[in-house]
Amino acid sequence: MAAPTLDAARIGVLTFPGTLDDRDAARAVRLAGGEPVSLWHADADLHGVDAVVLPGGFSYGDYLRAGAISRFAPAMGAVVDAARGGMPVLGICNGFQILTEAHLLPGSMVKNDHLHFVCREQQLVVENASTAWTNQFAQGQTITIPLKNQDGQFVADDRTLDELEGEGRVVFRYVGQNPNGSRRDIAGITNERGNVVGLMPHPEHAVEAGFGPDAADGVRAGTDGLTFFTSVLASLVRA
Amino acid sequence: MTAPAESSAATYQRPVLDTVEHAAATPDEVQPYADLGLKADEYQRIRDILGRRPTAAELAMYSVMWSEHCSYKSSKVHLRKFGERVTEEMKEHLLVGIGENAGVVDIGDGWAVTFKVESHNHPSFVEPYQGAATGVGGIVRDIISMGARPVAVMDQLRFGDVAHPDTARVVHGVVSGVGGYGNSLGLPNIGGELVFDASYQGNPLVNALCVGVLRHDDIHLANASGVGNKVILFGARTGGDGIGGASILASETFEDGVPAKRPSVQVGDPFMEKVLIECCLELFQAKVVEGIQDLGAAGISCATSELASNGEGGMHVDLDSVLLRDPTLNAGEILMSESQERMMAVVRPEKLDEFLAITAKWDVETSVIGEVNATGRLTIDHHGQRIVDVDPKTVAHEGPVYDRPYARPAWQDALVADTTAARGLPRPETAEQLRATALRLLAAPNLASKAWVTDQYDRFVQGNTALAQPDDGGVVRVDESTNRGVALATDANGRYAKLDPRTGAALALAEAYRNVATVGAEPLAVTDCLNFGSPENADSMWQLVEAIEGLADACQELGVPVTGGNVSLYNETGEPGRVDSAIHPTPVVGVLGVLDDVRTAVPSGWRAAGLSVLLLGTTADELDGSAWADVEHQHLGGVPPRVDLAAEKALASVLVAARRDGLAAAAHDLSEGGLAQALLEASLRFGVGARVSVAPVAERDGVTPFAALFSETTARALVAVDPAREAEVVAAAQAAGVPVVRLGETGGDAVVVEGPFEGGALEIPLAEAREAFEGTLPRIFG
Secondary structure (H helix, E strand, O other), rough: OOHHHHHHEEEEEEOOOOOOOOOHHHHHHHOOOOOOEEEOOOOOOOOOEEEEOOOOEEEEOOOOOOOOOOOHHHHHHHHOOOOOOOOOEEEEOOHHHHHHOOOOOOOOOEEEOOOOEEEEEEEEEOOOHHHOOOOOOOOOEEEEEEEEEOOEEOOOOHHHHHHHHHHHEEEEEEOOOOOOOOHHHHEEEEEEOOEEEEOOOHHHHHOOOOOOOEEEEOOOOOOHHHHHHHHHHHHHHHH | OOOOOOOOOOOOOOOOOOOOHHHOOOOOOOOOOOOOOOOOOHHHHHHHHHHHOOOOOHHHHHHHHHOHHHHHHHHHHHHHHHHHHHOOHHHHHHHEEEOOOOEEEEEEEEEEEEEEEEEEEEHHHHOOHHHHHHHHHHHHHHOOOOOOOOEEEEEEEOOOOOOOOHHHHHHHHHHHHHHHHHHHOOEEEEEEEEEOOOOHHHHHHEEEEEEEEEEEHHOOOOOOOOOEEOOOEEEOOEEEOOHHHHHOOOOOOOOOOOOOHHOOOOOOOOHHHHHHHHHHHHHHOOOOOOOEEEEEOOOOOOHHHHHHHHHHOOEEEEEHHHOEEOOOOOOHHHHHHOOOOEEEEOHHHHHHHHHHHHHHOOOOOOEEEEEEEOOOOOOEEOOOEEEEOOHHHHHHHOOOOOOOOOOOOOOHHHHHHOOOHHHHHOOOOHHHHHHHHHHHHHHHOOOOOOHHHHOOOOOOOOOOOOEEOOOOOOOEOOOOOOOOOEEEEEOOHHHHHHHHHHHHHHHHHHHHHHHHHHHHOOOEEEEEEEEEEOOOOHHHHHHHHHHHHHHHHHHHHOOOEEEEEEEEEEEOOOOOOOOOOOOOOOEEEEEEEEEOOOHHHHOOOOOOOOOOOEEOOOOOOOOOOHHHHHHHHHOOOOOOOHHHHHHHHHHHHHHHHHHHOOEEEEEEOOOOHHHHHHHHHOOOOOOOOEEOHHHHHHHOOOOOOHHHOOOOOOOHHHHHHHHHHHHHHHHHHHHHOOOOOEEEOOOOOOEEEEOOOOOOOOOEHHHHHHHHHHHHHHHHHH
């Protein structure tokens, strides 16, 4: 690996009022070998970052509709432009909701089918290992990533779903159990170009042994989420 | 227009503008002090203090601040014992003690933690969702006011009988309220308690604990020193919610047909709270705050009078500067409003611009409402006229103090005499009977998996959670560079406390202390939330006094100080004098411990086969008040398990050393349901069974196999250890004087127990156990 280039990679982590997992996302970037850069919703300048993470949380309290207000933040205009230009963008949970509201990704998230908030260690299968955020996974690999949300049910019309599946744009599917009633067990998707990825589970909570989900080699030892961040660093090196 | 209907007595009479001058001139004006929860003699004392009648605004302030909820008037004389029994040695780790919003404990390397558990019981019965939500919000703001970053929450929930038609309403509301608010704050929920018992039917208990972290240098105390400093109110606007909540909701029992006594419960906005947390942390970091206080019960009345009296001078406030959600609020209402998500800060004039820039960045509405002065008085103006002129100490600290009569209840002796033995409650003997008993206990609502609740809470956020429910304690990292962190556990067994409140409180401490040690942390400090019946009922008052005595003594013996806490009284709706008048006395005790590396915290179950299963501690035949007596016989009587704090201390030292030396692969304390429950839980944790024998315990301790499996004797724990290192654990236990016996080993997909009982070994396949354990709460509450 080209270590010096990786060290130079600057990954922005965008904070909105009500964002919760921004520090976790910054830690994940750091542990993967990148340099996290804090971005503020009211600042339209992305400060020259190479990629952006929209972390989880309840931006603007999920008021009106999750992500509906945040998409109008000055920083989001810059993110949308950059994403259209090919910059890697990852939306986690509330970040995914914001990406769909900003029309960078299709579909939408509604309340979980069982109506409860759910927090669990969720198994996913990686169905597209060629996006900017998944290129270090093996196609078809099963990973364990914490999931925690209230409005996590992915919905879209059948034509969109067929299109996503036909174009290989379903990046993750829930396995073992569909935790929220998402259409066709979809947990995460990408855009046509493969630089924008959104998913409901939280990879930034599975990056450090001792604080992740349980794994075969120990209690809370799961670090499958780290691969999202090493993947984007690898994609930046290639680019 | 028709004439207005005759106003009812309950209608609040809006004064024109009851100024200080007007009050002095109209001494005979009748004031609604009784409706505000004040007794006649308390009202007279206010008149004596002021040398005139209080204005309406002053009356509002005194009434909320002198309520049971704010003044601890019935418990104060007894709570002093916690402080009196703190030795110099116990103060070693204490940076700030009882009396502040929360105590501050030194955990090493320049780090400190502050933690506290509080109740929000009565509002949670009236309006479960908002009651529970604002309970979380309140305790989190308490922790912020110490200058700390909140890092985790826990909640201790007690509801009525699962079969009662009203229980589901309260359960669903409270659980989603804790989750809906807590999950939005980005604080991991790392554990708590969940108990169902008919005694909590009309009086559910919703306690919430928060722990925060700060550097030693960053402790912020709530006081208003410095003449000329600005008094700033920021956060949410002040509205009409929760007016009178402090004095009325929390102090009086609910009576039908008195709507005026049921004002609206406060309504929480977790988004505002999250923004307020981040805003406060940035204010602290910028060092622009001299003093800070959260607005909780009694709102501005409490914050201004406490800040002013904790400083050296006085304070002047202009109520017209308070930002209102409802412009029609009168002065008394503004002073009493318990609108959530508000903070008050004292700021030097030269730091004001910097302060305002930070609140503006976070879009937090901010208003300078007053100034610190040297008058020694708290004065408040409204519409340009003086409506409050008081000595703030008389409001905040010099409220009435009662030494209420208390006496051992008439029914206590009969309750104690009604033992399981005297009743001749049939005990299982054969393998099949014991197996069926173990499964029924495992599926009982109080012993079954709490995942239905805890899976609705975020335990991952912040990325520092090393252990959470269902492990014995919650563990969070404090320092990312060293992995130093803290463990927390809370406990209370209301059934034990009902049989003997003094012992019950000590047992609650013993179990929380044991739980913290079981994950491998060194116990350091205690917080408590004392949930009891009416202080005006001598029976309930006796329970409170006994519990405080028992807890204060036990803290002294274990060498862990109480650093702060809360008292919730009036959890009583039955006819006085009866055995079932009030809730089970419920002294919730939280213990905080420290770990030098949280990654080594010990989980409550084993993941590998072939580990030796050891039992530490001795077993006696102690089944009165037990889960067995409850689940199998719906019986409560006799005496609770004996407290042996020396044995707890010795056990804890072995468990802490086992973690430090990397000896313990798993550890789980024995409590409700005894050894059988502990074995099943430890096996279900990671789906690895065990094959054990109770014969060595039964023989050594002279108890029946039934008692060996279901007795609730304290100071016991299971430890799973690599056979190659078993001798080290045994030697350490023996050196500490802790009896130790090898029960068997881990492995297989069942819990198999051999014993000297009829019918051969009893075997519980894990799949069957899991169905019993995990099926119960979803089946009831789905």
